[in-house]
Amino acid sequence: MVIVVGAGATGLGIAWDLVLRGIRVTVIEQGEVGSGTSGRFHGLLHSGARYAVTDPVAAEDCWHENQVLKRIAAAAIDDTGGYFVQTHESDEAYRIRWEQGMRQMGIPYRAEALGTLSRATGESLAAFRAFYVPDAVLEGFRLLQLLQQNIRLLGGDVLVHTRLAGVNTHGGTVRGVLVEGPDGQREMAADVLINAAGPWAQNVSALIGDKLSLQLSYGLMLIFAQRRIKTVVNRLREPGDGDIIVPHREVAILGTTDIAVDEPDAPQPPIDDVIKLWQLGKDMVPGIENWRVLRAFTGVRPLYAGTANTSDPRQVSRDFKVIDHKTRQGPEGAFSVVGGKWTTFRLMAEHCVDDVCRYLGAYTPCRTDRVPLRPPQPDLHQPISPEPGDQTIYCECESVKGHQLQAMDGSLDNWRTGTWFSMGPCQGTVCAHRAVTLYCQKNPGEDYASQLRHFRHEREKGMQAAALGINARQWALQKAVRFQTLGESWDEPKGVADIATRPEKDSEEEYRT
């Protein structure tokens, strides 16, 4: 049995690779599937073009994986293509090196005529030159859901809200783990432990008894209402801040920044950085100032500098590394996967599972580059229900109906990422209390007031961080609805009873008109 810690792209990619090679696996995840860095990125499926000059290894891996993923995970990829836009003549030297790099790497690209560029991207760009590249859009939550479904079909297990509490390395070899889940602590036997905890990999490696040192950095992203561009747009220069825009489902995402950070939890975006990032976006897309921002969010990159000593996160390679803790005086049977990118998650899994197979002494070749990740087929033997359930629209922004919500399992956050409710312009202003009502009806032990409070808090964090332009008005509306219409508690609620405070009945004479 192999235990994988972390149900992000890396952890689920490893579990999928393991089950395909016939190895039993259980994934444990402290939060939800994708609640770490894998659910907090801009959605770019790299072609490698971004790293063609600065990071050839990452570039080559990205281009290889770009082609593989378009083949095996088509249901989660929106193959929009992308453009690299040179905004200033002064970036000419970089452009020449970039074209050399692209040719060397064999990544296809072609120059785009400026006259047709705005039609191709759907937005007028500040372009001096532009090149088409095979970038695409990766729908992270969709792909994680596909991985989880396919892992379960082949007998793998994914346990959410389950945290690693200890590792049994008796005699210098991994023998089991102690996990802490919703039902308390329990021990599980394990032959191999794989640490795929992303930015939390430091904490997990400490439990293994061989602490790794990661170089964490966070990226800031802004979500804009409506799909204002049709393709990915990158700025053609040394990778920097605010130089990627990705059309993602019904929105567009501007990224990103690279700021060193100590803690693995995604920090609240600082307003100054949000303003700066938005202004940077203007260099490439002058009209972006009139776009409507919905929210800001951050994701923490688990970069691994190894022995390199640099304080600038942009200088750290986007390449990944599989660490066998045995080679560093750690226990046998413990592996950590660090660094890397969403785009290369499959390759990271392949390298890791190759090592695990060799350790277990039973090598079978990897098949994840050939077996497509298909959505589960509906059971054709089930009669089609004549009454499709509650047709009432609960979330107007995203047209989510009652029966879609009622069909969801897991936490309220899972309902959100599974149905997309509260992800539109109003960010749950009108629908959060409705969805929480359905959620509490389905989960009788849950406390309505604290669920709603928690959900609002999470939505408001991102909305507040980008409360600029029309979004400031939207946030004002959210406050008015919450506190004046619904009478929600301004302070942290202690219980249902103190939400309503009764006025002193005799304090003032009652008078009628």
Next chain:
Amino acid sequence: MSWTVIGRGPAGLLAASLLNMHGEECRLVAAHEGTMALWSGVMDRGDPELLPLNAEEWQTLWTLLSRLWGSMGIETRLGPALTLSCTGSLKATFLCPTWQYCTPDPGPLWIVAFEGLPDSLQDIHLSAIEAATGHSPFWQRLPRPPGWDDSWTAVRWASFIDQTEGKFWLKTLLQDLNPRVPAGWPLLLPQVIGRIRTGEILREIGRDLRRPVFEYPLVMPSLGGMRIRDLWQAWLRNRGVPLISGSVTEYLKHRIHLDDGRSWGADHVLMATGGILGGGIKVLPNGVVEEAITHRALGQITAETGWGPVFRWGSEANGSLSACGRQRSGWDPDRDRNGGAMILATVYQALREQGLNILTVPRKGGLMSHAGF
């Protein structure tokens, strides 16, 4: 003296009404619908200790508003009381239209929800009501009416119930349930009981069931506020106040200018433009907070200022221009639950800054002209 009021939320409508009652020449101009459709029409007072007027002045202002609404056909209940939200929380309020449930002393309730109306109170909210009132409510959900489909918003529900077919659908179902509910318990229905004939329908159901019948408010679009808005605007039109649709871009040398080139003279201007919520204050992408009409910078959002004070930033008097409602600085009705008091106090202050003290100057001709009522 000619006046222009900008904005047709509650502050703008009130300011224009008071000016009209004092015989002043007044125009009301607004770029948008105003915020009336966002709230059910209750006016909250918050903590009276925090308010900038004395008790007698307050009583005059509240009575003035309730009589003004009364003259439009909106009956109200005045005094501290509690009303119920669609999530089962009780909320303190002060002036409340009589169609909405509002009482100083909540007792046992019969609550009805409509299937297919997502903001109906649900069984999950009942424990909150029980905790707050000390009584377990009787709760029923009515099935969707024939002809319902997923496009039915609250407004569509209201026009259904305004019609004979809808009223009959509702009355029939309620009459079946009525014997099972103890006598005397008030019946609470979602706030979609007609857009126009609300009072009449509620009274008719009440007579049939021999019990008081009220509505509980839903989130926007809110029928309560829409009814008040429609009656209020009609009242102003009937009394000769021009309601102009247009976007004011500038007030310069005592002239108002619209973005389409129209312009007129105004000796005094009241900005009832709703602060950040109404669009009268803009937060620019670079973090500068600016008054939309005068383009005056009110501040800059930085990591240091944080968001805490921003919703209290606003304007006051600036020559012949005064701000009222949410546009006025210092108020945060979401935190302090004093939206109604804010409207009354700021409109009074703004008019007074521009030379009209509605508490001392007798009103001319007609409505409530005798001093102090």
